[in-house]
Amino acid sequence: MAQDATRASAVNYFYGRISRDEAETTLQSAGCMEGLYLLRENVSCAGNYALSICHNGRIHHYCIERQPDGSVMIPDGRKFPGPVELIHHHSKYLDGFLTKPKIPCARPNGTVPMAWPGVTMLELEQILLEEAESQKLNKRIQLETALGPQRQKFVSIVAKKLHVEQPWYHGSISRDAAERAISNSGHRNGRFLVRERDKGASYALSLSFQNSTKHYRIDRRKTVNGDMLAIEEGPTFENLMDLVAHYYNKTDGLLCKLAVPCDKKGFVKKERKIGGSLNPIYGMSLDPLYGGTVADVGISPDILADTLFDEPEPEQPEQPPTTNGTMRPFVPHGHDSIYNQVRNDGIFMIREDDLKLENKLGAGNFGSVMRGVYHHRHKQTPVAVKVLKTGDTPAAEAELMKEAKMMVNLDHDNIVRMIGVCKTTSVMLVLELAQLGQLNKYLKKSQLSIPNILELMYQVAKGMAYLESKNYVHRDLAARNVLLVDEHHAKISDFGMSKALGFDNQYYKAQEAGKWPIKWYAPECIFFFKFDSKSDVWSYGVTLWEAMSYGDKPYRGLKGTQIIDLIDQGQRLERPPNCPERVYDIMQKCWQRLPENRPAFRDLVPMMETVRRN
Secondary structure (H helix, E strand, O other): OOOOOOOHHHOOOEOEOOOHHHHHHHHHHOOOOOOEEEEEEOOOOOOOEEEEEEEOOEEEEEEEEEOOOOOEEOOOOOOEOOHHHHHHHHOOOOOOOOOOOOEEOOOOOOOOOEEEOOEEHHHHHHHHHHHHHHOOOOHHHHHHHHHOOOHHHHHHHHHHHHHHHOOOEOOOOOHHHHHHHHHHHOOOOOEEEEEEEHHHOEEEEEEEEOOEEEEEEEEEEEEOOEEEEEEOOOOEEOOHHHHHHHHHHOOOOOOOOOOEEOOOOOOOOOOOOOOOOHHHHHOOOOOHHHOOOOOOOOOOHHHHHHHHOOOOOOOOOOOOEOOOOOEOOOOOOOOOOOOOEEOOOOOEEOOHHHEEEEEEEEEOOOEEEEEEEEEEOOEEEEEEEEEEOOOOOHHHHHHHHHHHHHHOOOOOOOEOOEEEEEEOOOEEEEEEOOOOEEHHHHHHHOOOOHHHHHHHHHHHHHHHHHHHHOOEEOOOOOHHHEEEEEOOEEEEOOOOOOEEOOOOOOOEEOOOOOOOOHHHOOHHHHHHOEEOHHHHHHHHHHHHHHHHOOOOOOOOOOOHHHHHHHHHOOOOOOOOOOOOHHHHHHHHHHOOOOHHHOOOHHHHHHHHHHHHHO
């Protein structure tokens, strides 16, 4: 018969809402032994969990997804009442895992898992029960607020109003009052508060950084999931609790992470008797720090074993190691793997076994680009594989997946095609291979004619016009990111910095300057962090200059500040030797100070068509 799920907060290896980085630090500090594991809430997807586990000295992460019926499962796995039961099963059978979760990484004594910064899981569960009681639900439904299908529904309800109980929420105060509050509390990087604007129509985040206060608007944005909150072009959230928790873990455009609340004057935390409703039901022990009477809440998986399953699980064979020494994920007989499948977002997932890496083609801040061979349906296709650095951050993986999600929507003869994504211990982006490599490097060693170069740059203009029509901003157009299939076929690559503009947005505004290619950037990008197709047009002008200079570096010998001063004074790159005057005129049009005076890519295409023919 079906069993109720054991609450995640009732086991001492559950850490609540911590980031992937924090999980890895915790496991590494505990020795990173084979099978050492911890359970956490997925910070990027409400209602889901994640299991972090050590294997062969590295840490792997499994997403445990909440299903509509309240059960949980790993992708392509089997369903379980809850994450505790799932872990218990995998401690006996690999069934898709690389190694068995054998050693729970227990929380330090006296600590409790957190739901959001400042709110423990035990507090949240009590708040959920209060909400259920207020709606006069029966006891069974009240339990489901903490256990089953109803839980996430109630979490969404309480989270939308729980911010008013937090010390960092100051209600409707002015910008000046916010600055005074932070100053009186003492400036410290990451000290913050949230205030109401426009009678609740929007909010503002006030953040201390380097002894001054920066203000960020939190606007409501209409999405397919309803009204959401977002800081400018950042990620969207259902409520302020999730938004604040996110920026505790990531800067994501802020000057620094949130670190410590600026307490509202006279703030007193609302007291709750934690466990009042839960204790008689579960017979659980409570942490005295939060109003309970007994200390530890840990439950051994061995104790749970007798109560979670009514009948024995069928034995599953151990999986033999693959040739590279890693364990192949177990796929139940008669079922296909999650790999070599198309995800809901259209990304094709490639099995590690079908991809063979060969020599390195290049490298960058993210990692390296490898030449490889993709084996599929009895065919061998040469590919380029973008591989993250070993041990890179989860943020880097997320950025690579953003790039993949963008590229999956692009289909043009002059844009590098994405074949798929291969997920092993890291994420690899598998792209079609352009055999001759980067335009700037090829030009330095080739004897291409001027008409040949103009033909290639005409193709680049067509690819950029396609992006413009799709409302995409590339943000990193340069000769190094134009790849050659052959001497008469160019493709635009590297969409790691690209952004999709909403139909109601005219431009993308970055929160802060990063490691940007200043030599290719328009004035509005440098001075105001604004990007649109017209700023890509400026970059096209510089890329055209590179091509006509046979791969020479723009502004050779000048530093960033000198380049900015030169542009601000109205000076531009000089005409390259042997560059036709009409081509240099196009460059000059691309470098007009005001974006509205520059041609659009749809206008550049016929311009380039004309000069290449003449």
